[in-house]
Amino acid sequence: MPGSSLPADPTPSCRPVWALCSLACMEYGACLSCLVFAKSRSTSSAPCLTTNVRKEENEQDEQDNTMIRSRLSEVPYLPSSKDQTLNIMKLLEGRTGRLADLGSGDGRVVFAASSVGFQCTGFEINGVLVAYARSKARWKGVPSGQVTFVKKDFWKTDLSVYNNVTAFLAPGVMGVLGEKLLKELPDGARVIACRFPFPSWPQQSTVGSGLDQTFAYDISSVRSHLRKVPNAEV
Numbered sequence: 001m002p003g004s005s006l007p008a009d010p011t012p013s014c015r016p017v018w019a020l021c022s023l024a025c026m027e028y029g030a031c032l033s034c035l036v037f038a039k040s041r042s043t044s045s046a047p048c049l050t051t052n053v054r055k056e057e058n059e060q061d062e063q064d065n066t067m068i069r070s071r072l073s074e075v076p077y078l079p080s081s082k083d084q085t086l087n088i089m090k091l092l093e094g095r096t097g098r099l100a101d102l103g104s105g106d107g108r109v110v111f112a113a114s115s116v117g118f119q120c121t122g123f124e125i126n127g128v129l130v131a132y133a134r135s136k137a138r139w140k141g142v143p144s145g146q147v148t149f150v151k152k153d154f155w156k157t158d159l160s161v162y163n164n165v166t167a168f169l170a171p172g173v174m175g176v177l178g179e180k181l182l183k184e185l186p187d188g189a190r191v192i193a194c195r196f197p198f199p200s201w202p203q204q205s206t207v208g209s210g211l212d213q214t215f216a217y218d219i220s221s222v223r224s225h226l227r228k229v230p231n232a233e234v
């Protein structure tokens, strides 16, 4: 992972920032100033990566860093509001079992769901947020069997063991996410989408309005709806 490739010695220009943002360095394998530098030049090469990381590790690290940067720009971190979290919980009423939060951020949705008995996993690509959520779980004394935070790309994760899924992501990814969930989730699963609905799925119900609007979908209903739509992939 990028963390293992933390440059031993940052470039002189970025050394002060490097010292201040060691957490970010561990996460991205480059200091923030170098990431900004790379972004401003539309290149995926940050100076402290290209000049300091051992050559044989560089290529793989570049791929990882580029992937993480593109995922983070695709779906930035934005925590759910209190109302949004309450809306999610309303749409989960009467349900039990395993829940996956796709992009769990600081873990607030996971903690809310675990407090009513769900066995939760938060998938999060940003290691700093994962570390924060894990320490919050320890501080709250939540048993590890009830809540797990994993630093993992949910796109690369098989979600078939979850019968509840929550997602607060970005409008541009909802169509592709829908295809993945339809392939993997069991018939009895419910999916809760926050703020951004799935483009071609029929909603089971919705609560809230504006930025806090939240949508519930039952996979069995989505499948039977899509079976009637010509050329739809079910």
Ligand SMILES: C[S@@+](CC[C@H](N)C(=O)[O-])C[C@H]1O[C@@H](n2cnc3c(N)ncnc32)[C@H](O)[C@@H]1O
Residues within 6 Å of the ligand: 071, 072, 075, 076, 077, 078, 079, 080, 101, 102, 103, 104, 105, 106, 107, 108, 109, 123, 124, 125, 126, 129, 152, 153, 154, 155, 168, 169
């Ligand atoms: C809008 S935030 C939502 C955070 C949290 N679910 C909440 O409601 O407060 C989206 C989160 O998804 C994470 N994320 C984006 N792409 C991801 C991926 N492919 N795998 C795991 N997490 C991802 C981001 O780092 C960010 O923390």
